[in-house]
Amino acid sequence: MVQIKRLQEADAEIIALIGEIDASSSIDLDLAIAKSVGEGFKKILVDCHALEYISSAGLGVFMSYIEELREKNIYMVLFGLKEKVANTFEILGLAGLLHIRENKNDALKLAHELSV
Amino acid sequence: MNYRYNIGCSLANLKGIRDFVRKTLYENHVPEMQVSAIVLALDEMCSNLMIHAHHCDPNHTLELKIDRSSNNEYIFEIIDDGSVFDINRFAEPTMENLVHEKRKGGLGIRLVKSIMDRIEYRTEAGKSICRLTKMI
Numbered sequence: 001m002v003q004i005k006r007l008q009e010a011d012a013e014i015i016a017l018i019g020e021i022d023a024s025s026s027i028d029l030d031l032a033i034a035k036s037v038g039e040g041f042k043k044i045l046v047d048c049h050a051l052e053y054i055s056s057a058g059l060g061v062f063m064s065y066i067e068e069l070r071e072k073n074i075y076m077v078l079f080g081l082k083e084k085v086a087n088t089f090e091i092l093g094l095a096g097l098l099h100i101r102e103n104k105n106d107a108l109k110l111a112h113e114l115s116v
Numbered sequence: 117m118n119y120r121y122n123i124g125c126s127l128a129n130l131k132g133i134r135d136f137v138r139k140t141l142y143e144n145h146v147p148e149m150q151v152s153a154i155v156l157a158l159d160e161m162c163s164n165l166m167i168h169a170h171h172c173d174p175n176h177t178l179e180l181k182i183d184r185s186s187n188n189e190y191i192f193e194i195i196d197d198g199s200v201f202d203i204n205r206f207a208e209p210t211m212e213n214l215v216h217e218k219r220k221g222g223l224g225i226r227l228v229k230s231i232m233d234r235i236e237y238r239t240e241a242g243k244s245i246c247r248l249t250k251m252i
Contacts, residue, residue, distance in 0.1 A: 001131070020131065020134075022127070022130045022131070022134075022159060022163065023127050023130060023159075023163040023166075023167065024127035024128055024130060053134070053155075053156075055130075055156060055159050055160060055163070055224070056160055056223035056224035056226075056227055057163070057224075059223050060222070060223050063211075063215055063223070066215045067215060067216065083149070084148070084149065084152040087149060087152065087153065088152075088156060088227070091153070091227055091230050091231065092211075092223055092226060092227060092230075093211065094211075097211065097215065
């Protein structure tokens with residue numbers, strides 16, 4: 001079960017993930033990102049501080065957006081990953097494909113830098 | 117030690133599998149980071165089986181057994197009714213291909229192979245048994 005909240009801060013969209021993302025709930029993450037992209041946000045921050053677990057189904061959703069975001073000049077930055085969640089990204093070597101920062105301020109800063 | 121868990125092939129039951137594995141390993145004092153990785157590998161294996169071999173039919177069941185052969189070798193067996201889904205036969209997609217083809221699948225096999233030390237399959241009395249071994 002995952003609960004997803006979307007909120008706006010300055011010109012960035014923040015998607016907050018609360019709970020666990022597995023094969024049964026990854027569709028919710030997919031829909032949330034699709035909505036943010038569809039609504040035209042150029043900076044999307046994914047708040048992972050309350051994300052307790054992610055399986056390959058959730059990681060696959062992030063992967064599947066990499067090219068579309070690049071084509072549309074949209075910058076997505078993940079932040080606040082717990083060590084056990086970050087470890088899953090590291091096992092797959094995803095840290096080099098996605099933008100990941102420790103906290104929201106650093107994530108916002110990176111999104112601004114990338115978009116200028 | 118010998119722990120067993122039976123579950124219907126519905127993706128909604130993956131959380132129950134994770135809780136069972138987590139609880140069993142914590143009871144046996146396995147360190148947290150190892151527990152997280154093993155929980156992930158078993159979630160991946162069970163969801164693969166549920167989706168590809170059982171088409172998420174909740175009337176089909178899987179049995180999960182956890183045992184320890186020596187002080188530091190844990191054995192996880194996933195038993196089902198004869199539908200072999202051998203991940204050793206699947207080539208892992210490259211990360212470039214996953215990104216380029218916008219594929220949402222294929223990462224799970226890579227994760228399981230990275231986390232587990234051995235992945236073996238056998239058939240016994242009409243049942244398929246996938247045996248995953250992890251040295252702690």
